[in-house]
Amino acid sequence: MRGAPESTRVWVEKIMGIPMSIHLISAGDQDAVATEGAIRACFDELHDVDGIFSTYRPDSDINRIRRGELSLADADPRVAFASAACERAAHATGGLFSGYREGWFDPTGWVKGWAVEEASRRHLAPLLTSAVAVGINAGGDLQLFTADGSDRRWHVGIADPHDRGRVLATLDIANGAVATSGTAERGHHILDPRTGAPATGVASATVVSDGLAQADVWATAAVVAGALDHSWIEASASRTGIVVDHEGAVTRWLGSTMIDVCAVSGTREV
Incomplete structure (x- = not known):
């Protein structure tokens, strides 16, 4: 080929x-x-x-x-x-x-x-x-x-939920799944099952996994967890992902390892 x-x-x-x-x-x-x-x-x-x-x-x-x-x-x-x-x-x-x-x-x-x-x-x-x-x-x-x-490789662009014309990151994938959930496009349609209230802290969450069923579940979970709760990442067994909060701060991880938290004004290693 x-x-x-x-x-x-x-x-x-x-x-x-x-x-x-x-x-x-x-x-x-x-x-x-x-x-x-x-x-x-x-x-x-x-x-x-x-x-x-x-x-x-x-x-x-x-x-x-x-x-x-x-x-x-x-x-x-x-x-x-x-x-x-x-x-x-x-x-x-x-x-x-x-x-x-x-x-x-x-x-x-x-x-x-x-x-x-x-x-x-x-x-x-x-x-x-x-x-x-x-x-x-x-x-x-x-x-x-x-x-x-x-x-x-498939070149997958992750859009900035606050500026749909801007790409936050590009992922190269041979085989796998990418799911994105959030409130930027459809509003606060995701409910927190623990309270019944809308999940409001995350503009978008993107999760990369082997299969879309897994990726979709954990993208939803990321929105509900909020931008400051990273405790779910290890359990997700995801490859990588990006969470963007409503202030524009970006959290990234690789496997179960946090890479960085990029605030609007700069980057902080964690």
Whole structure:
């Protein structure tokens, strides 16, 4: 693959209320039928998950459970699976993450990352037998794959939540996931499960992990924890990440090691 000119194809659909785009990078001929089939299968699986877990569609399993029309035992088996996964995430984060919102079962904070990771591993990763790289962008959250033996890297820019035209950092990733959560774009929509009040201290939190389910949970947990609480970082088993507070201070870490805290006026090593 090295030396051949690369070409990029992009497919986009709106799923779960957000644009999801699949990016395929190749350096030669692709089996068009197999490629289109894999892309369609990935999108179809995500549409199917949305039909089960959407809080906006009245016929979803989640809303039918809320109305008392469907029991957890009689719902799609993936609902019970999500419930168990959310319980594990709540335990792992020390209560910083929850599958409930305002008293209702609402696993959407876990479902998107899990669904995108699972669908892309199942349908997109096999395309690497002939492609250089393939990845999916789900409203800014990424699951990325690169072929074995390729020196290509995905260059991922982390935007400044206080100035969307400015890039705070660039990450080079071969295989892995990037999730960002925060209040800069959607306001204080994340609730602290421990108090029920909106989480207000973090403008954005970006977490890099092997898979998007893990990255998404811990990005949410980082927002709830606030800018001064770093105790969760070791438990997250993340590769790296960045938290930006509402004053513009930036906290970075690598593995479980803090790199620095960059305040508006300068940098302090920790």
